[in-house]
Amino acid sequence: MSDNDTDDVRTDGSGTGIVSPDDETPAWSERKERTQGLSRLTYEYFERARREDQDLRQQSDYVERDVLAFPAWPHEMMRNIALTSFFVGMILFVSATLPPEMPNPANSGVTPAIILPDWYLYWSFGLLKLGPLNPELSILGGSKLMADRTYGVLANVVVVGFVAIVPFLNKGSARRPVEQPFWAAVGMSGVIFSLTIAALSIKNLVPMDSHLLFDLTFLVPIVSATITYAVLKTMREGYMFDLNRRYYRLRPPK
């Protein structure tokens, strides 16, 4: 917040900036040739972090231990113990006040009004109801290539498979959503899709036309992805503008 207004170059909130004042410093164009903007900044930051970590370790006051990033013990665990004890208190509170229900015994003769798994399987259950999207092959005389339910099981495999290969599709050192608007938008559409597909799976409980709901299931994620992308891109431009302004204030063009 207040960092944005100060005149000294502080790129990450710590002391030194990335712009060194001597003539050995590569020109703006040279910098730009490699990478630019936030990813560049991230790179610089990582480099310095690694170097300083290395220096600290070599001072030998520290136990020799190869830590690539943020030590889990004790910094992270202490924090987590404090936070998780609140959460455990919450578990005990809700279980004391809201015990689970107990429906009637199993009866294969009576089909209940609601056949549902627990809420966390709704998305998977919803994927089973994608029958209308099952492609029909004209070669087979309009009959479907596979049964609707096979198609639904396959949809589950596709979704989980896609999530699994994300690290191999999205590489690089960008971390924050604002550095990677596209992937953040993909993630956002995934989150929204898991919610809409869950709504689709309980469509007889949703007060809405089922065809409309079916269409919305696929439209809403796309819309939200677009909005996310636009917002993050705008934020990113804002950061870039700020960085450029600071840069040129320091080294005005001739």
Added chain:
Amino acid sequence: MSLERKDEHDHKGWMESRELTPVESVYLTVLIWLDRRLRVVDYLEILEDLYYKVNMQMPKSHTEQYNLDNKFWYWYPLYALGSFSTVAYVVAAISGALLGFYYAPAAAAADGSPTVAYDSVMLIMGQLNLGYFLRSVHRWAAQIMVAAVFLHMLRVYFTGAYKEPRELNWLIGIVLISLTLVFGYTGYLLPWSQLSFWAGQIGVEMSLSIPLIGEWVAQLMFGGFTLSQATLQRMYILHVFFLPFITTAIIAVHIGIVWMQGIAEPH
């Protein structure tokens, strides 16, 4: 601690030198009086000392080194979701072990009459002292664990924490999330109520519709193409024997890798 008394701070003189309101001076006098007699703070200071002795052995954390604390601390709850799901898992394991004393996976009929399994759950809910609380804790811990695991995955995704060198842990995480869901599903079937029965039906149909190996999977997981005693037995063994061992082992690996690699923070 030595027997010699430490130099005590001159509280009285100090209090007189300050402009304290009457309420404040009474408040402080009472608490200092208690402190002088009970010395709870001494014991806590020993703990504090211990913490710092351990702490000093470690390299500085990223947030300390770059003074990011005031910028990041309100994201900490999101970074605690992993531990949180582990804690919920432990809570569910303990309450589940206690529930196991009373539950019997037997005689799964489907004619609307209460079975042994159903009756034992009813006994836990109705007659056992604090039994309803036990089942409630088990169920809520499971629900919250699933929610925490989902949110944990989202946090990892949106902060790009799955990137090199953590791809392997992302894959292990996906295995874990699936195991959690299977855990939930098998547990859902155990009371053998209407909901359990029909959720089981869906499961059988899903596995039957897998191409090529469908029938084999249905046989393996559900003990046949219709729900029967074999189904309940299998779900029970999966829930209390197979899944706990597998999941605990994989969680250990998952956390071990985090331990070795450190937590990835966004910059």
Added chain:
Amino acid sequence: MTGDQSAGTEDGSERRDVVVPLRVYKAVTVFSTLFAVVSVVAGFILVDVATQRASAPASEIDVPVGIAGIACILAGTVVYAFSTRFRTEEMGKSKDDAT
């Protein structure tokens, strides 16, 4: 931080801060928290007793005990809230970091 007490911030919200030695700060934190926890729990127990675990009809509520219970809960809260005005040297207010 000028002097030992800074009354309020620029935006006019009056909030008294008392700077105390570290040891006293620890004593205040530990004992006020203990006292607050004990009296809140005790207060709830008293309320439970007075209302027979919220099952007694309105005419049979033990009013003095009930009021004592609620007073206990309030006292615990007040003690805890009061403890937040004490701090030690170099302990910034969290608001100063943020702005």
Added chain:
Amino acid sequence: MADEFMKGFACLMVGGLGWMTIKGWYNTPSFEGAQLTGELTIEEPTTFDQIALFMGDAFFWFAVLGALTFWVVLPLISEFQTYLNERSA
């Protein structure tokens, strides 16, 4: 800023949990059907029921208004004040 966020979040959590509990007791007739928003499940509320029902509403508005206050109203006021200060300075 972070402080304000956490306070608002705490209001939302406490209020939400309380509201959910009371609604779970009084407004959830059965597992099948409306959850937390259903009809009242009791005919003649006793004193305690009335207190609980009132608390339910109180929790709800505490969650909504608390979050609104800390996330929207207070930041707006402080923004406005800095704006006024800048103009007068």
